[in-house]
Amino acid sequence: MKKRKVLWLWCLTVILCFPLVGFKASSEETSSKGTVQTETGSILNSSDIDEQTTESTEYSSETVASSSDSVDETSMSEKEQVTKKDEPSVQTEPISEKFFISISDVNYVLLKNLDGEIIDDGGKNYQKTLAAQEVTSEDDTKYYILSNPKGEVGYIDPNSTERVTGEEGKxxxxxxxxxxxxxxxxxxxxxxxxxxxxxxxxxxxxxxxxxxxxxxxxxxxxxxxxxxxxxxxxxxxxxxxxxxNNPAGIKHAVNDYYSIVKENQKIWKDLDFADELGTTATINEKTFNIKEWYYHFNGKKYFALYDNGGGFKGYVEEEALKKANNPGGIWRSTNQYIAITKNNWTIWKDFNFKSGDSTKSLYQRTYRVTGYYNHLNGSKYLSVYDNAGIWRGYLNADGVEIVNNPGGKWYGTNQYITITKNNWTIWKDFNFKNGSSTKNLYQRTYRVTGWYRHFNGTKYLSVYDDKGNWLGYLNEGGAQVAGNSGGKWNSTNQYITVTKNNWTIWKDFNFKNGSSTKNLYQRTYRVTGWYRHFNGTKYLSVYDNKGKWQGYLNEGGAQVANNPGGKWISTNQYVTVSKNNWTIWKDFNFKNGSSTKNLHTKTYRVTGWYRHFNGTKYLSLYDNSGRWQGYLNEGGAAKAGGAQGTGFSMNKSVLVIKSGYSIWNNFSWKEKTRTNSLINKTYQVKWYYKHMNGSTYYSLYDSNGKWFGYVNSGAVRERRGAAQYMGTTRQRVLNELTVHQNDRFYLSTPYRGLSSSNPEPFLSPYGAPNGHGPGMNCTGFVACVMRRSGGNLNRISGITQGWGSYANAYNWRDALMRNTEYYTFNSVDTLLKSGKAQKGDIIYFDPVWTDINYDCHIGIFWGDRSNENRIWHQVLAGNMQSHIFSGTRFSKIYLFPQD
CATH class of the missing domain: 2.30.30 (SH3 type barrels.)
Incomplete structure (x- = not known):
């Protein structure tokens, strides 16, 4: 029974407390965000408010009867709690006029009445604007009773709302x-x-x-x-x-045709205007299919352009376009003359392209164009009229040539005529106002260089006398073509090389339009035919390797070549082959050749060259024995100033090792000195030359950067860094030391003075002791590091063979000075200021030989910067990292870079 009573009390407590969930006591009314509208218009009139207020009051009274006061649960008996539930908790009258609120709490709770019954509206009233009146419970708790145009909505905690100024809401x-x-x-x-x-x-x-x-x-x-x-x-x-969510707005689908009418408008890839595709200058007057348009947020309309194949071409502003009635585009007025150049094209009656006629009967005739269309298909169509004003149709502009006047197109020819009409007129122009009678020309023969098919339908011949004087235009009906007076085209197929530097190559046989042969000089061209002119001269019709006609050239300005290689041009010069894998050819069929790999950087003599028909200059190469090597594209070689060839940049240090070689002042072989007195001296090589004689010559500079001379490369040997010389790298040395810079592998290893010719007892660090136990001298430390880094110590002992082998620093000095790069300094300060030192380099201190206890010292530079005063070395106190010093006085410091 006791358990059942406890359970009953717990259930009753839950029932009484449930209406209070989601509410909190508030002693202050939520501040209003603005003034309340006094009039709500047609949406919320005063009668509605009164009616809703009455309903709200009645509803509130009913609610009060079933609401429970908030009383301390520990001071009430179960019976008292049941009794309190029936007492009213809300005043029956609202205490304010109606105003408007927006629900601002996303977790708001609506109550149907104040007994705690919750209205589950699914959050649909969040941020909604509602009418509200304030009501107060007997314990002074404030609530808003809410309503919308449809009626009462429920009660809400004011803290879940925000007052607004009017019915529009927040x-x-x-x-x-x-x-x-x-x-x-x-x-x-x-x-x-x-x-x-x-x-x-x-x-x-x-x-x-x-x-x-x-x-x-x-x-x-x-x-x-x-x-x-x-x-x-x-x-x-x-x-x-x-x-x-697109600032371009919504898509407006259409299927229209527009033509471009402005050429300075931008074309956009998309309407975020990030990618510009160009301007309408490239598509001006063209017609496009418009499939959609947009009214952009920027206030402008943009139309999407599509070509005939449905390909998207970009967006342009509305002002760049003009609407057309069909794919033909808009009509563009003009007034010009054309000559029909296509013999069997179609001239159309409309843009359905189903009704049309052949241009066969119009071919080479002149017509008038009054306007044109740029069709969606990309073609320009001209509206063609004949001389009687009869419309012939729409013709693709590619089938015509525009001419400057009604005379029509010039058709070049070279023929002779005999005048057959005694009193016709030969005209000076196509205005037909300035002319003369053929009376004095009757039955004479003249040359015709061309003719026109006039707009009036007549063919006019351009007539010249035997002195080259132009006589005028003659109706072809007034003459008869003569077939035996020269000027016949003679076909051929040969190659020529232009040999005259400033002759004229003519564009026609009027000899008024031509250009200089200066740019054609010594180049090779193809001749497809020639004319024996009335003046007795033979003229070649010249074409370049692209098939472009150059003009008519007097044959005296050229030399016939046997093949497209052209004419042999003699020379005497030297070149250095600069391309490693080009082909040097045996002939100009370009089928027999070999790689320049074995010729690369070598110098050869050029005895002549060809300017090939393909436009390339080919050099004829010979070696120093006079053996012909082949034809090489000039782009594969560099012109040299002499047999030494062209210089190649180099930056390395060399040691003079052989006597009996000359140091040359120049490549005319003026001797400066010999190498006998230069043995073991170091020079810097900045350039080298592969001479035609087969030798390589180094351009030497001394330590002050002053040029010294040219020497055969066989007299010197390249100096290297210490690591390179010993078969390892700086990085390996750094890796070996870095991994042990904070442990006792090397550090603190005791000093062991050199006391025997066997070097191994002095290469025994703590971390890898040998049978002699831990102990190293200064040289043994350096030798141990280099060996553990992959260095070959025989490069030291095998060179000097001095006492102590690679455990004696003097042997290191001698071997490295002979074979590697090094710098000398008088003090530690000058070493650090030089900027030469890099971490891992070998530092050697040469002794003051006059001291009683003179001794050398060696270690490894350990500064992170070239001016950081740090060394890792073995001293009497053991292995350590310290500032740079030697235990004895020194006369100079040698720095041996690792690379």
Missing amino acids: LFSESDDAYASIQSTDAKLFTIDFEQNGTTEELKDQTFKIAGYYNHYDEKVYYLLKNSSDQSIGIVEASAVEKT
Whole structure:
């Protein structure tokens, strides 16, 4: 029984406390965000408010009867709690006028009545605008009773709301990428104060930014719209727009045709304007299929261009376009003359391209064009009229040539005629106002260099006398072509090399239009035919390797070549082969050749060259024995100033090791000195030459950077870094030392003075002792590090063979001085200031030989910077890292770089 009673009490407690869930006591009313509207218009009138107030009061009275006071549970008996439940807890009259609120707490709780019964509205009233009145319970707890146009909504804690100034509610911010395209033409447009300011008729299709939205008391959403200048456009109902996250607005699908009418407009890849595809200058006057357009937030319309194949070409502004009625595009007026150049094309009657005629009967005739269309298919179509004003149709512009006047196109020819009409007119121009009679020309023979098919339908010949004087244009009906007076085209196929530097190559046989052969000089061309002119001269018709006609050249200005290689041009010069894997050819069929790999950097003599028909200059190469090597493209060689060849850059140190060699002042073989007195001296090589005689010559500089002379490379040997010389690398040395810089592998190993010719007892660090136990001298430490880094110590002992082998620093000095790069300094300070030292380099101190207890010292530079005073060495106190010093006085310091 006791357990059952406890369970009953627990259930009763839960029932009494449940209505209080989600509420908290509040002694202060939530502050209002603005003044309350005094009038609510047609949406919320005073009678509605009174009616809702009465209903709210009745509802509240009923609720009070079933509500429970908040009383300390520990001071009440179970019977008292049951009794309290039936006592009213809310005043029957609201204590305020109605006002408007927006629910601001996303976790708000609505109560049907104050006995704690919760209304589950699924959160649909969050941020909604509702009418509210304040009510107070007997314990002074405040609540709002809420209503909408449809009736009462419920009770809510004021802390879950925010007072607003009017029935429009609170302006809620919208995301940065929220835009609206106006879809309605008759939606009301409101000011920021919700006063009507016209309609959306003039804003149709335009795109604006949604600056915010209102959840109005009338249960509709309204958007506050702004333009790209951040100016308010007004407030419209959400149903009047289509929302989008694209500032370009919504897509307007169409299927129209437009032609470009402005050439300075930008073309965009997309409407975020990040990628510009160019300007309309490249597509001016062309016609495109418009499949969609956008009214952008920036206030401009953009049309998507598609070509005839459906390929997207970009977006352009509306002002760059003009609408066409069909794929033909827009009509563009002109007034010009054309000559038909295609013999069997079609001239169309419309742009369905189903009805048309052949150009066969129009070929080489002249017509007038009054206008044209640039069709979607990419072609330009001319509207063609004959001399009687009869329209012939639309003709693709590629089938014509535009001419300057009604005379038509010039057709070049070279023929002779005999005048057959005694009193016709030969004209000076195609105005037909200036001319003379053929009376004095009758039955004489003249040369015709060309003719015109005039707009009037007549063919006019351009007539010259035997002195080259132009006589005029003659109707072909007044003459007869003569076939035996020269000027016949003679076909050929041969190659020539132009041999005259400043002759004229003519564009026609009027000899008025030509250009100099200066740019053609010594080049090879193809001749496809020639003319024996009336003046007795033979003229070659010259073409380049691209098939481009160059003109007519007097044969005296060229030499016939046997092949496309052209004419042999003699020379005497030297070149150095600079390309490693080009081909040197045996002939100009380019089928028999060999790689320049074995010729690379070597110097050869050029005795002549060819300018090939392909435009390339080929050098004829010979070696120093006079053996012909082949033809080499000049791009594969560098011109040299002599038999020494061209210089190649180099930066290495060399040691003079052989006597009897000359040091040359120049490559004319003026001797400066000999190497006999230079043995073991070091020089810097900045350039080298591969001489035609087969030898390589180094350009030597002394330690002060002063040029010394040229020497055969066989007299010297390259000096290397210590690590390279010993078969290892700086990095390996650094790796070996770095891994042990903080342990006792080397550090603190005791000093063991050199006392025997066997070096091994002195290469025994703590971390890897040999049978002699731990102990090292200064040289033994360096030798141990180099050996453990992969260095070959025989490069020391095998060179000097001195006492102590590679445990004696003198042997290191001698071996490294002979074979590696080094620098000398008089003090530690000058060493550090030189900037030469790098971590891992070997430092050697040469003794003061006059001291009684003179001795050398050796160690490894351990500074992280070239000027950091640190050395890792073996001294009497043991192995250590310290500032740079020697235990005895020194006369100089040698720095041996590792690389």
